[in-house]
Amino acid sequence: MNSGEIIVCSNLHRSFGKIKALDGVDLSVGRGRIVGLAAPNAAGKTTLIKILCGLLQPTAGQALIDGEQPGVYTKSITAYLPDRPGFPDWMKVQDSIDIYSDFFSDFNADKAGEICTTLNLDRNAKISTLSKGTKEKLQLMLVMSRQAQLYLLDEPLAGIDPAARDFMLHTIVAGYNEAGTVLISTHLITDVEKLLDEVIFMKEGQVLLHRSTDEIRETEGKSIDELFREMFRFEVWKGEE
């Protein structure tokens, strides 16, 4: 196992025109951790994850994964669950498994097959014919069938009914490489709280808080969800309270 931090962001900036999506993010995440990335909408969660995946370039600063800038190597050790599936319409479930099998040496096809059976997924079904929830389950199944060093899960529970959320969480916990790190972006904190070792709160493109969940519970005497609601209540009501 490599030592050192798996994610290091230094003074990371990203702007879209006049909008600052990330505004000087400094962040270090260690290995073997499950980390929650919690923030209200438009706080920069997806932008940060996309920069780590190499899908976006920072305006300034740098993001490193395992000591390297996003590129071929970092993509080979990172399993990314996007906020929306990106498979072409013509592909079947089996094609998506084949792609992961072909491109990622850490992909476990047997494990993917088992989850397919559990989900009752027809491998010959066209992905475009699957429901939104099933597509998200398929995507999660592919990502969690990898023994990656870093899992970047962007809103894995968004748009999923509460019963299916348990399945998704079970798939994450049962599937991830324990030596690796899982970064879960979400605002459904109650659902993931019990899994988290650390939590990062973001606001307006900046890291507001990055602490271990045990430490928060001990020092603040409240759950992560309670702390989140307390910190961001004003944001939601926009001063109407």
Added chain:
Amino acid sequence: MFGKLMKYELRGCMRIFLPLWGAVLALALYTGLTAGFEPKVSGFLIDLIVHILPGIALVGLSFGMFVVALVLIIRRFYSGLLGEGGVLAFSLPVTVTEHIFSKLLTALIMTVGCVLAGVLASVLAVIVRGYGSEVQSFLQQAGRFLAEYPKTGLLVFEFIVMLLLFACFTVLRLYSGIAVGHLFPSHRGLWSVAAVIGIGWILNFVSIGLVRLFSRGSIEISVNTVQEAMAILPGFFGGIIVYLLVWNVLMWLLTWIILKKKLNIL
């Protein structure tokens, strides 16, 4: 990884083109076979069904496959790499060079495939109609010409290279325009079209400028005999090949730099 990328690129395209090329060849065969066919019952409706409609369908399909190729070339880069599909594509451990090259090679395979299907369909229709001896005679004459003027082989080779480079340039010009367009947060399609047109203007401006620079305002090429043409044309074609190569490299670099340094998958 390049081979794996090509596998999925070709699978995505050939599921459309193999049936299309097959249909063009089958229609060419059908029109060729029915060209001399005189049905016992005559009339406009019979003529329409037996001769006219298949002929129209063949011409339509022959042009249509090039339109489909153009649409697919644009769509597979615009949506497949820099749109929704980019999320998957750029999550794979593959270099930008491999991405662009796989798209370009697939585009060329589609284009060349359409040309070959068109040529084959024409030859097939002519042979089936009973003009096989004419085709044979044409090939013999071409062979004699080649023996008499050995440089013809070089010319044909240069011409094919020129066509391929022109096809490459057309595709890379589209790619670089789309890459420029994707830098904008909204109206990416419009910006892409504007960029493709802008690149065309720059190309014209530079080309006219170079012609004026080297010819001091006028070009006079006088060719009176085949021998004179054979002496001049290889160098002329060679010059165009070098010029196209330079533009291909420029378009490639523009696309590569944007995808490598300014990728903006929203």
